Amino acid sequence: xxxxxxxxxxxxxxxxxxxxxxxxxxxxxxxxxxxxxxxxxxxxxxxxxxxxxxxxxxxxxxxxxxxxxxxxxxxxxxxxxxxxxxxxxxxxxxxxxxxxxxxxxxxxxxxxxxxxxxxxxxxxxxxxxxxxxxxxxxxxxxxxxxxxxxxxxxxxxxxxxxxxxxxxxxxxxxxxxxxxxxxxxxxxxxxxxxxxxxxxxxxxxxxxxxxxxxxxxxxxxxxxxxxxxxxxxxxxxxxxxxxxxxxxxxxxxxxxxxxxxxxxxxxxxxxxxxxxxxxxxxxxxxxxxxxxxxxxxxxxxxxxxxxxxxxxxxxxxxxxxxxxxxxxxxxxxxx
Amino acid sequence: xxxxxxxxxxxxxxxxxxxxxxxxxxxxxxxxxxxxxxxxxxxxxxxxxxxxxxxxxxxxxxxxxxxxxxxxxxxxxxxxxxxxxxxxxxxxxxxxxxxxxxxxxxxxxxxxxxxxxxxxxxxxxxxxxxxxxxxxxxxxxxxxxxxxxxxxxxxxxxxxxxxxxxxxxxxxxxxxxxxxxxxxxxxxxxxxxxxxxxxxxxxxxxxxxxxxxxxxxxxxxxxxxxxxxxxxxxxxxxxxxxxxxxxxxxxxxxxxxxxxxxxxxxxxxxxxxxxxxxxxxxxxxxxxxxxxxxxxxxxxxxxxxxxxxxxxxxxxxxxxxxxxxxxxxxxxxxxxxxxxxxxxxxxxxxxxxxxxxxxxxxxxxxxxxxxxxxxxxxxxxxxxxxxxxxxxxxxxxxxxxxxxxxxxxxxxxxxxxxxxxxxxxxxxxxxxxxxxxxxxxxxxxxxxxxxxxxxxxxxxxxxxxxxxxxxxxxxxxxxxxxxxxxxxxxxxxxxxxxxxxxxxxxxxxxxxxxxxxxxxxxxxxxxxxxxxxxxxxxxxxxxxxxxxxxxxxxxxxxxxxxxxxxxxxxxxxxxxxxxxxxxxxxxxxx
Numbered sequence: 001x002x003x004x005x006x007x008x009x010x011x012x013x014x015x016x017x018x019x020x021x022x023x024x025x026x027x028x029x030x031x032x033x034x035x036x037x038x039x040x041x042x043x044x045x046x047x048x049x050x051x052x053x054x055x056x057x058x059x060x061x062x063x064x065x066x067x068x069x070x071x072x073x074x075x076x077x078x079x080x081x082x083x084x085x086x087x088x089x090x091x092x093x094x095x096x097x098x099x100x101x102x103x104x105x106x107x108x109x110x111x112x113x114x115x116x117x118x119x120x121x122x123x124x125x126x127x128x129x130x131x132x133x134x135x136x137x138x139x140x141x142x143x144x145x146x147x148x149x150x151x152x153x154x155x156x157x158x159x160x161x162x163x164x165x166x167x168x169x170x171x172x173x174x175x176x177x178x179x180x181x182x183x184x185x186x187x188x189x190x191x192x193x194x195x196x197x198x199x200x201x202x203x204x205x206x207x208x209x210x211x212x213x214x215x216x217x218x219x220x221x222x223x224x225x226x227x228x229x230x231x232x233x234x235x236x237x238x239x240x241x242x243x244x245x246x247x248x249x250x251x252x253x254x255x256x257x258x259x260x261x262x263x264x265x266x267x268x269x270x271x272x273x274x275x276x277x278x279x280x281x282x283x284x285x286x287x288x289x290x291x292x293x294x295x296x297x298x299x300x301x302x303x304x305x306x307x308x309x310x311x312x313x314x315x316x317x318x319x320x321x322x323x324x325x326x327x328x329x330x331x332x333x334x335x
Numbered sequence: 336x337x338x339x340x341x342x343x344x345x346x347x348x349x350x351x352x353x354x355x356x357x358x359x360x361x362x363x364x365x366x367x368x369x370x371x372x373x374x375x376x377x378x379x380x381x382x383x384x385x386x387x388x389x390x391x392x393x394x395x396x397x398x399x400x401x402x403x404x405x406x407x408x409x410x411x412x413x414x415x416x417x418x419x420x421x422x423x424x425x426x427x428x429x430x431x432x433x434x435x436x437x438x439x440x441x442x443x444x445x446x447x448x449x450x451x452x453x454x455x456x457x458x459x460x461x462x463x464x465x466x467x468x469x470x471x472x473x474x475x476x477x478x479x480x481x482x483x484x485x486x487x488x489x490x491x492x493x494x495x496x497x498x499x500x501x502x503x504x505x506x507x508x509x510x511x512x513x514x515x516x517x518x519x520x521x522x523x524x525x526x527x528x529x530x531x532x533x534x535x536x537x538x539x540x541x542x543x544x545x546x547x548x549x550x551x552x553x554x555x556x557x558x559x560x561x562x563x564x565x566x567x568x569x570x571x572x573x574x575x576x577x578x579x580x581x582x583x584x585x586x587x588x589x590x591x592x593x594x595x596x597x598x599x600x601x602x603x604x605x606x607x608x609x610x611x612x613x614x615x616x617x618x619x620x621x622x623x624x625x626x627x628x629x630x631x632x633x634x635x636x637x638x639x640x641x642x643x644x645x646x647x648x649x650x651x652x653x654x655x656x657x658x659x660x661x662x663x664x665x666x667x668x669x670x671x672x673x674x675x676x677x678x679x680x681x682x683x684x685x686x687x688x689x690x691x692x693x694x695x696x697x698x699x700x701x702x703x704x705x706x707x708x709x710x711x712x713x714x715x716x717x718x719x720x721x722x723x724x725x726x727x728x729x730x731x732x733x734x735x736x737x738x739x740x741x742x743x744x745x746x747x748x749x750x751x752x753x754x755x756x757x758x759x760x761x762x763x764x765x766x767x768x769x770x771x772x773x774x775x776x777x778x779x780x781x782x783x784x785x786x787x788x789x790x791x792x793x794x795x796x797x798x799x800x801x802x803x804x805x806x807x808x809x810x811x812x813x814x815x816x817x818x819x820x821x822x823x824x825x826x827x828x829x830x831x832x833x834x835x836x837x838x839x840x841x842x843x844x845x846x847x848x849x850x851x852x853x854x855x856x857x858x859x860x861x862x863x864x865x866x867x868x869x870x871x872x873x874x875x876x877x878x879x880x881x882x883x884x885x886x887x888x889x890x891x892x893x894x895x896x897x898x899x900x901x902x903x904x905x906x907x908x909x910x911x912x913x914x915x916x917x918x919x920x921x922x923x924x925x
Binding site: 043053054057058061087088089090092105106107112115116171174175178179182185186188189281282283284286290291294297 | 401402489490491492493494510514515564565566567568585586587588616617618619620622623626627629630632798
């Protein structure tokens, strides 16, 4: 098991390095190959009406005229050891893992992402808990009452959940529960350590809207998995042994159904941790999703690079966790 | 103030969204002196003060759909932020707080009076008010104002603000690059600004410039104590000279202002200290801002660009809501540049054919109609610019759907009786501009003019395409959609960057029409040499008329925005210079 873990961890690190190289290349090498000059790149970091002298100054200050491989080396070194950046009278220290320095916001990228991470994490983890519990429960009940009104109704709702985009359901939820009835007025993020009750209250709507989208998918997956599993021989054997139906369902049938769901859950959660863009935008929650939008709008390459790397990390990390859980559930995958 | 990348004096300027000044009518009473408890009404805040009150207390929440370029008064170039920074930064001069056209007037801010110009016109002297203190208790001196001006030279650190001082002040060798790069010289090394004593500051210009009082009304002259300057980070904790000070700042999320205990009402009579707290929420999506404002959770949409299209009907169809709304002109004008060098538009008659053939009603609809888009424009500058006079050379007002007969006549005169083909540039990622380009194309097609649409990304529209004459010529971009809002509400502020033929640049060009009319150039030069208001107004009208005679621009709309003011706000009115509510005086009913 330990050897497996070490192998997977090393593979994860290599994968992240490859992702960083590709991402860095996309942002800093491709523009050059496409004919973009370092002077042209520097113009993206200056404000309105820059003089040529100012642009040259920025070009040198950011080291844009250095070879790309050297810039990439600096980028990797900053991730491992951190970096100091000078801006006017101030020297800002960017601690590891430093993903660069934004010369638009005049701040290191990493602390900005750290500041936004609790918002996205609160949103993603809360919603994930809701959709996992809700989706799986609805899926089981639908499977057990196949063809009933409950089954049809829940699957109909599930279909709506998958079909309706979250910015639509989000706006409806806001209109009804925030603006009209003021049950959840003035939705904005409050830190969990600041006021846990307000934290939860302000996130109920975003959680529900996000969970509605995903729960639908999980309900359908669980239902189809359960329907298939319940016809297996070992379920019949379990029943023949006289086990209570609840035990048959939870300990035998559901266990088999959960394996693919864990895989998808890991991927979905990893993706969301990188930024739930639509939900954050709809509810004006400043997490990594809004951070990404701003970075793109501002053409802030260090920020775009940083958030891409972080999103990639979450995906890779989620995969690692899923692999580990798999290895626990099924030792054959360790080889 | 408008777009980006320009060169030279004519190149200073400009944020596309900057909407400075606005129209409006009638002189109004000063804030706090009129309005009273009279019933609210649609458009009332354009000409008078709504809910005039001196009651203190309460919290005002502003919301913004993005983030300001900076909260540092020396590093910002947006109209709404110049409006808002008056709450914590007092420039030497400022705009009179009052509804109507008097809101275009300059009055002293930190200075005791307007600048005194020397006999040769090259020196401007200001005296600052004594006994004004920063929010940390330090006494404000003229050296602090000079240091603030020096910061505006540090363009690699404070990248956002305008560059007027760099262009206008007398040069020195080696070139001054701000207080951060050459510490060997120490602070206060800018030779063109002198401080003979702690209350006097003298600016030495490279050439005469009659609008200098406007320049020192930019927040870049709000004093900054050198010992508190942290460069670009200064925005998180700027030292205040206004009625409020920033008490907390969460990057990209929100910041909060509380009353500045060291501020006195006599320091600056153009702003008020009424609310006990001001909160600015950042990155709230635009529709959410509207909904929250109508629900009472937010009081002011800080951007000042009006409600979203989806909210328009909700307000206009509801009597109560409509009574709390205003539809002021914003000071911005949308138009199409007609290039005077690209054939066949290098022929005046061909350009005049475009003027007559365009259907202004469909163009107005493309920009959102009369309420959200604006009034049909017939002149090269909007009504809120000082000295404006209305005229209608090409029947934009009398025959807004276009006069095809006159268009055909002009086509015959220019040697293309059956029309011609020309490129039409626009920003394809802007839905309204795309719709406007299509409307213009359809309108011109009726006269046989085949406008070929060429869409470009906003980010590089001016820097790479429309603002590069070589590209424009090689791609036959005879018509380019655009818009403008001036830094100064006068003819120079509006016209110089757009039509000064002496400043056509090879890149980052703002004279997109490439107009080089000796008469226009001469009038702009004369305008900058005179301080006499009547003479300046005469020049303004002459310039405006001459540019329309040159048919260098196809005016489309004088932009308007539908603003909503919650009934619990006090002292609300549209300040003409900003084209939005005056944030410096707003209070709330606790």
